[in-house]
Amino acid sequence: MNTLVIAEHENGKLKPATLCAITAATQLGGTVDLIIAGHNIGSLTQECTGVNGVSKVIQADDASLTHLTAEVMTPVLTPICASYDAVIIAATAFGKNILPRLGAKLDVQPLADVIAIHGNNTYDRPVYAGNAIATVKLTTAKTLLSVRTTAFAPAATSGGKASVIKADIPAAPANSSRFVKMEASVSARPELTAAPVVVSGGRGLGSAENFKLLEKLADKLGAAIGASRAAVDAGYVPNDYQVGQTGKVVAPQLYIAVGISGAIQHLAGMKDSKVIVAINKDPDAPIFQIADYGLVGDLFTLLPELTEKI
Amino acid sequence: MKILVACKRVVDYNVKIRVKTDGSGVDLQNVKMAMNPFDEIAVEEAVKLKEKGLATEVIVISVGPTQAQETLRTAMAIGADRGILVQTETPIDLGGIEPLHIAKILAEIVKRESPDLVILGKQSIDDDSNQTAQMLAALLDWPQATYASAVTFSGRDATVVREVDGGLETLSFTLPGIISTDLRLNTPRYASLPNIMKAKSKPLAVLPIADLGVDLTPQTQLVKVQEPAKRQGGRKVESVDALIAALKTEAKVI
Ligand SMILES: Cc1cc2nc3c(=O)[nH]c(=O)nc-3n(C[C@H](O)[C@H](O)[C@H](O)COP(=O)(O)OP(=O)(O)OC[C@H]3O[C@@H](n4cnc5c(N)ncnc54)[C@H](O)[C@@H]3O)c2cc1C
Ligand SMILES: Nc1ncnc2c1ncn2[C@@H]1O[C@H](COP(=O)(O)O)[C@@H](O)[C@H]1O
Numbered sequence: 112m113n114t115l116v117i118a119e120h121e122n123g124k125l126k127p128a129t130l131c132a133i134t135a136a137t138q139l140g141g142t143v144d145l146i147i148a149g150h151n152i153g154s155l156t157q158e159c160t161g162v163n164g165v166s167k168v169i170q171a172d173d174a175s176l177t178h179l180t181a182e183v184m185t186p187v188l189t190p191i192c193a194s195y196d197a198v199i200i201a202a203t204a205f206g207k208n209i210l211p212r213l214g215a216k217l218d219v220q221p222l223a224d225v226i227a228i229h230g231n232n233t234y235d236r237p238v239y240a241g242n243a244i245a246t247v248k249l250t251t252a253k254t255l256l257s258v259r260t261t262a263f264a265p266a267a268t269s270g271g272k273a274s275v276i277k278a279d280i281p282a283a284p285a286n287s288s289r290f291v292k293m294e295a296s297v298s299a300r301p302e303l304t305a306a307p308v309v310v311s312g313g314r315g316l317g318s319a320e321n322f323k324l325l326e327k328l329a330d331k332l333g334a335a336i337g338a339s340r341a342a343v344d345a346g347y348v349p350n351d352y353q354v355g356q357t358g359k360v361v362a363p364q365l366y367i368a369v370g371i372s373g374a375i376q377h378l379a380g381m382k383d384s385k386v387i388v389a390i391n392k393d394p395d396a397p398i399f400q401i402a403d404y405g406l407v408g409d410l411f412t413l414l415p416e417l418t419e420k421i
Numbered sequence: 422m423k424i425l426v427a428c429k430r431v432v433d434y435n436v437k438i439r440v441k442t443d444g445s446g447v448d449l450q451n452v453k454m455a456m457n458p459f460d461e462i463a464v465e466e467a468v469k470l471k472e473k474g475l476a477t478e479v480i481v482i483s484v485g486p487t488q489a490q491e492t493l494r495t496a497m498a499i500g501a502d503r504g505i506l507v508q509t510e511t512p513i514d515l516g517g518i519e520p521l522h523i524a525k526i527l528a529e530i531v532k533r534e535s536p537d538l539v540i541l542g543k544q545s546i547d548d549d550s551n552q553t554a555q556m557l558a559a560l561l562d563w564p565q566a567t568y569a570s571a572v573t574f575s576g577r578d579a580t581v582v583r584e585v586d587g588g589l590e591t592l593s594f595t596l597p598g599i600i601s602t603d604l605r606l607n608t609p610r611y612a613s614l615p616n617i618m619k620a621k622s623k624p625l626a627v628l629p630i631a632d633l634g635v636d637l638t639p640q641t642q643l644v645k646v647q648e649p650a651k652r653q654g655g656r657k658v659e660s661v662d663a664l665i666a667a668l669k670t671e672a673k674v675i
Binding site: 182203237239242245246247250292340357388413421 | 438440447515521547549550562565568586588595640641647655658667668
């Protein structure tokens with residue numbers, strides 16, 4: 112078994128999600144190689160060679176790869192995939208944008224959001240917003256997987272001694288999308304999907320201004336901030352705070368849901384958290400059915416009190 | 422510009438689904454079905470473009486059972502001009518038609534209809550695959566702008582704001598191209614009664630799936646479907662002090 116992992120990076124740093132994908136690749140058995148694409152990625156490539164479990168790093172360094180659209184990534188990946196039995200990418204917005212395009216080029220059906228690897232080319236993935244788990248056996252010529260980062264621990268960033276080879280850079284199709292700009296939502300907080308503590312707010316917060324109450328609690332706990340779709344739709348917080356079926360999937364040690372009712376689409380993104388706390392003024396809110404600790408009451412009095420005492 | 426919109430018939434998003442006791446799938450008998458929410462957003466966006474005079478025709482397509490005609494009628498009540506049902510009795514949620522098959526069917530329809538733009542949803546809320554739009558783009562070698570939260574046009578150039586993990590990314594492309602919708606692209610309208618009536622007489626073509634000549638060999642095999650592990654029910658705590666005590670001494674997470 113030869114597995115290729117596709118790396119994701121941001122601001123010159125390898126994303127932790129890629130380390131989770133490497134762990135999944137290790138579970139398949141056999142050798143694990145990593146491909147990293149970008150422009151001026153010399154030090155990133157060095158970082159990759161140290162990751163535990165990686166045999167070889169394939170470096171695709173070219174000005175045309177400054178912005179990693181699916182159109183520029185696919186022609187680079189397609190020929191390289193020929194030498195691999197399996198290709199794995201983390202199930203992030205980046206990964207999910209690329210893997211299906213690659214799959215269609217290879218005439219291979221990928222499997223998305225894998226949460227367990229059983230052997231015999233059989234995998235588990237959540238469907239119906241996590242209300243069912245499908246066990247699927249692949250009969251594909253090649254195995255293409257996107258994996259949930261919450262289901263695989265990150266590989267160690269040291270201990271590896273991978274060699275480096277350079278990839279060919281074929282041109283993207285003439286009709287490709289062009290990068291215009293990125294509006295990054297900057298935050299000094301830990302990354303939502305990797306944070307040990309997540310504090311999330313919903314429509315109950317009532318305004319962007321009131322989200323500051325949540326920030327104070329997050330500051331004290333060193334937590335990341337998440338949100339329900341309703342809070343994002345209302346403009347209280349940026350889009351990438353959304354947790355749920357169509358947002359991010361998190362599984363921290365502690366998840367505190369404040370003013371969130373607990374719609375199934377929200378639960379899909381956080382119900383694998385180790386400990387769930389819910390604060391809601393409605394004693395019958397569905398979030399209490401899955402919360403380990405429920406506190407009924409007005410968040411505007413409970414949140415400041417909690418922040419002060421915790 | 423001619424627009425093709427893909428609309429899937431799925432379980433209504435408010436339904437609490439049940440896994441079949443024999444583990445063969447999800448029970449869809451007597452369950453409320455609806456248009457995939459992302460596809461409603463796709464239809465709305467296409468109809469808006471038509472109302473702005475940017476689109477000449479909006480065609481909606483669904484791959485599914487006979488009842489998926491209702492999904493197409495709903496799309497036509499929102500304002501699509503005509504519908505195409507690619508009919509199949511094979512399941513379209515799990516263990517049947519796969520995203521790559523759908524993409525190949527859509528590519529075949531694109532060949533026949535020559536649209537300038539295809540709008541799909543970002544993901545079906547049953548299989549949660551998030552694949553079809555990207556695959557269709559690959560098969561056609563067209564540009565893809567997935568997870569769109571804003572779309573504008575200047576002549577044949579589209580500018581698309583995308584919801585990505587670190588914020589918002591803007592891409593542009595020249596038609597023809599593929600867009601997949603995210604939740605915040607628009608709020609779909611409610612179809613008015615007169616428009617629902619009008620939709621009944623709009624053209625709807627039914628094509629048996631076998632007539633398309635698309636390779637539908639399965640590449641995956643559904644072994645079983647199970648309920649997820651249930652969370653142990655927790656308890657209510659009386660006060661902030663009790664909560665902090667529980668988190669410290671019982672759960673030991675702070
Ligand atoms: C296709 C689709 C995909 C979706 N994807 C997602 C997703 O990824 N993530 C997501 O979150 N949602 C998603 N949704 C939306 C989801 O269905 C819910 O609408 C949403 O999660 C509700 O957000 P909320 O709990 O903040 O708001 P509400 O349901 O309005 O709940 C607000 C809660 O705040 C409480 N509250 C109000 N005031 C106070 C107060 N002063 N003190 C204490 N409590 C208070 C109320 O009792 C209530 O329980 C999706 C929906 C669809 C159709
Ligand atoms: N059976 C189908 N009929 C029509 N469109 C579909 C079908 N399956 C998927 N699609 C389209 O592809 C999008 C993404 O679906 P998926 O890749 O299954 O998550 C959906 O939102 C639809 O726009």
